[in-house]
Amino acid sequence: SNSPEKAGYIITANLLNYKNGKIYPVNPKISEVLGLKVYPSILDIPEDVDLAVVTVAAQNVPEILGECARKNVKFAIVVAQGFSDAGKEGEALQKKIDEIVMQTGLRVIGPNSMGIINASNSLITTFVPIPNLKVGDIALIAQTGVFCGAGLIWLLSFNFFGLSKSIDLGNKCDVDDAELLEYFLEDPDTRFIFIHMEGVKDGRRFFDVARKVSRKKPIIVLKGGRTDEGARVVASHTGSLAGLENVYNAAFKQAGILRVNNLEELLNLIQALKFSPLPKGDNVAILTFSGAFAALLTDLCVENGLKLAKLSDETLSKIRNLSPPYVNISNPVDIWPAVMVKGAENVYPVVIDALLNDPNVDSIIVFQGFSRFFPEFWGLNPRIILKHLDRVVEKPLILSTIGEPLTVDELNEVTKLFNEKGVLFYQSIDAPIKVLNQLRQYKIYLDRVERKEV
Structure with a gap:
């Protein structure tokens, strides 16, 4: 889009900072944006495409993802809301995405995702400007955009909080927390992992992986839906099932996961884990x-x-x-x-x-x-x-x-x-x-x- 207030425009502007690849805007209605040639369809792009950021309305997403699959795109980020977070019609749309993933091997982050940030190479696919991006050793896995937008901007205002990567998983139709934990375990840029969680897709796999990761790198979780009322909000927000708190607390303890209840507690704990020795006793x-x-x-x-x-x-x-x-x-x-x-x-x-x-x-x-x-x-x-x-x-x-x-x-x-x-x-x-x-x-x-x- 050529409208500065639209998600597609802001994402394109953010991507201009990325130096390790080419950017191909796609929109059948315009021919140029921010000095870049715009293609009518992803199928019209003459070169291979590794990542597609899909900002179209929810009802058009399955068609676009189908084109991405035909183009042999490896990964796609779906920004739109209106899937499992929006009743039966939205759930039907998300099932179509699931089918595309299963049939083609296209990997999808989202839907309802703010996108990703790789601070080391300035790859920013979010639709929020990040004016003070500071490279650091903290990875952020979120299930809502605010932690990759306004929340991240606030965290980055403190000198000891620097980012390695951030990923907003949104509704988690495909890529989930466990897979990202496995990635961050091997990521040399990451020493600490913060997860904003509203629910997990596969609880057993998540906690098995977390137990392995927490031995090497601390995992901090801020979980929404602690109360019955909060759990209902979670269900309407991302379509996740928040689950019973006593079950989560027991699993967190067994897996060595550290739990916080707000961003201030996160900052306090990050400072401690980065700079303080661990106490030998009580x-x-x-x-x-x-x-x-x-x-x-x-x-x-x-x-x-x-x-x-x-x-x-x-x-x-x-x-x-x-x-x-x-x-x-x-x-x-x-x-x-x-x-x-x-x-x-x-x-x-x-x-x-x-x-x-x-x-x-x-x-x-x-x-x-x-x-x-x-x-x-x-x-x-x-x-x-x-x-x-x-x-x-x-x-x-x-x-x-x-x-x-x-x-x-x-x-x-x-x-x-x-x-x-x-x-x-x-x-x-x-x-x-x-x-x-x-x-x-x-x-x-x-x-x-x-x-x-x-």
Whole structure:
């Protein structure tokens, strides 16, 4: 199409960035688009075609796919909605696609698919402009377009999220999650795999493949349809059966799959998997500026299956030497009285170093208040900790703040500095606990794999 608001035009514009092949627009009504010759039919293209992106209305898709098969096209992406997501008439149309796939060997992604992105060679078949595409090591498998469009744009705004490939499977009439997992297992560009899932076609095959992949590369799943109401929305959206949540949860655990409930949790977990060591045990040390938050963080630890570490005598002695005599030193460590007497510069380095060296401590959470208007003597500034951290940590160390929020640019700058030391940074009270629980569960799974128990 020559209309800038139409999917075909935007897809063609995105494809102009692809340098490893030729682009052949097809439309019987026009002769040129964006400086490219337009062919009346795919059968009129004089050269071989590897991939067809089909943007016609649903009722015309079977005919176009039939032409693709006659042209010996290997793969097709079907963008249109109106198939198994749209009642009996749509289901009949999708069955026609199934028949073409079975009879010809043409492989189909979709229908109802946003398309694919290969960041390494700038192949973008989506109908959403991606202005800040950043090459990275995270693969994205989605069952809806928003994760390959607006959702992806948001994720890419954070410096540690870079894309290897993304695929919107849509209604999954042919290519499905299990097949893509097998591909990403061998893909050298991919270290982490994120799946947005509404349902699976072949549950047994998916979980068998996932179990094999998760031993080498972490798999994170965000599943829609957790509630009965959500499952009904899923059925009307992509025609998938969301299934029973307890069955999915048990299968995810057995396959070593990490589950998140929103994109913020995904970002938090991605940061942790990329930069933090895995915890060797459940024992957590909490360093906080507030007794009230010490109690809240303790509750969250217990609720998430973690334990408060019993600090060694050496660690307790070092903290007592910095604190007023009236302070009862234990875990969680309320560092505020010591800071008021000695100053942050003289307290944080000693306490954090003691906790990092304590054999009873498997993970550390440092929770602070933060505002640019706080006196520097208080040390409630992420950079104070970074200033005195002279090594890459060998156990999870998470700094979390409450108070004045950072802008995305500021957050990227601070997070990058911490990540270089293996330290995680969040602006949340519960994110550190949830992340530690997931890192611990993944470590337990990998240990079981090593012992050949799974």
